[in-house]
Amino acid sequence: MSDPATDGPGMSDPTLDGGEGLDARLVVERGTFRLDVTLTARPGDVVALLGPNGAGKTTALRVLAGLIPLTGGHLRLDAAELDRTPPEHRPVGVVFQDYLLFPHLSALDNVAFGPRCHGASRAEARAEAAAWLERMDLAAHAAAKPRRLSGGQAQRVALARALATRPRLLLLDEPLAALDARTRLDVRAQLRRHLADFEAVAVLVTHDPLDAMVLADHLVVIEDGHIVQQGAPTDIARHPRTDYIAHLVGLNLYRGQARGHTVDLxxxxxxxxxxxxxxxxxxxxxxxAVTLHRDRPTGSSARNLWCCAVAGLETHADQIRAELTGELALAADLTTTAAAELDLHPGATVWAAVKATQIRAYPA
Structure with a gap:
């Protein structure tokens, strides 16, 4: 997957073999908003679209599904033009955030619905559905209506329904967003296993960086309708190129001019x-990587030292995150014990130190 304007270090430009896979440039103009995103993926690839609200992720997904027409560009799947193909005739499966299961049908008949729409007999469709429910560890719930299913079970039924049509493109719209934390952990692991076995292209839209990092082979980060960075999850996590991405992966990020081992901001x-x-x-x-001190440290090995003021404090996982302003705006994580010993509170003056070995610099 590649966009010469946005590729960073270590990103490749794969070529689709024999025209198989997804080859798309999605251009959509809606009022003052313009989406212009290029996506390519081979069969077996899982691509995650990340971005803030309003960036264009869901619009891109709806274009792929055929629910929004292109203003320009192209959309090819396995070398076939999909631009003018009605949604119901596209080899596309969709898993929605809210499942959208048919409430009056059992889990078995929900999954069988797709094969029936593709011409299978009732017996064939139900046999296919039963096999998918078995694969999803849901055979015991085949007769259950959606209201009797847990969130995790309903999501797996929705996934089985999408996969039962054997799509060449699988679209997942925030598939884990409606789940509680514990269920999300279990379903994420199961979803990763099923996506690893999926032989076509999968495109995932999510706000959760962990979902993207765990499930996807490639990340595409969209802001204001355009790709700002793309590549392997590890590359993006190590080398963010916008404030949004840095916040997403939990890094303090700055841009400046490098001269040797110094970056002038x-x-x-x-x-x-x-x-x-x-x-x-x-x-x-x-x-x-940030250490905080109430008094200017003496004899410190840190080459980076700034006087800052505490702008805010919040619980972050099992630690306290301090937002600091002053000579340098940054975030620092520390234990609750350390925060208490330093008597941290909004407005308190602190010294923030970071060792040079903890700061990664890379070309802008």
Whole structure:
């Protein structure tokens, strides 16, 4: 998957073999909003679309499903043009956030609905559905109506219904968003297993970076209708290129001009890093790399030291995250015990230190 304008270090430009897979440039103009996104994927690839609200992720998914027409560009699946193909005739399966199961049908008949629509007899469709429910560990719930299913069970029925038609493109719209934390963990693991066995293209829309990192082979980050970064999950997590992505993966991110082991920030201080670069650069470090002190530390090995004020405090997992302003705006993570010992509160003055070895610098 590639976009020359947005590719970062280490990203490749795969070519679709024999025309198989997804080859799309999705251009949609709706009022003042313009979506212009290029997507390519081979069979077996799982692509995750990430981005803030209003970025265009759901619009892209609805275009792929045939629910919104293209203004421009193209949409090809396995070398076949889908632009003018009605939604019901596309080899596309969709899993919705709210499942959208038929309330009057059993789990078995919900799954059988797709094969029936594709011409299978009632017996053939129900046999196919039974096999999919067995695969999803739901055979014991075949006769249950949706209202009798848990959220995780309903989501697996929805996935089985989408896969039972043997689609060449599987679309998943926030498939785990409606689940509680514990169920989400279990269903995510099961979904990963089923996607690993899926031999066509899958496109996942999600706000959750963990869902994207666990489920996807490729991430495509969309902001304001355009791709701002794409690549393997590990590459994006290590080298974010926008504030949104940095926040998503939990990093402090800055942009400046590198000269050797120093990155000069525009209108800010210089950061010392272990990386040796020249030219426009990003510098990033995790909040956990920051140590806080109420008094200026003496004899510290940290090459980066700034006087800051505490702008806010919030619980972040099992730690306290301090948002700091001053010489450098940054986030710092510390234990509740450390926060209490430092007597942290909004407005308190602290010294923030980060070792040069904890700061990664890479070309902008």
């Amino acid at each position: 525009a209108g800010g201080p210089a950061l010392t890093t272990a990386d040796d670069l020249t030219g426009p650069a990003f510098a990033a470090f995790p909040p956990s």
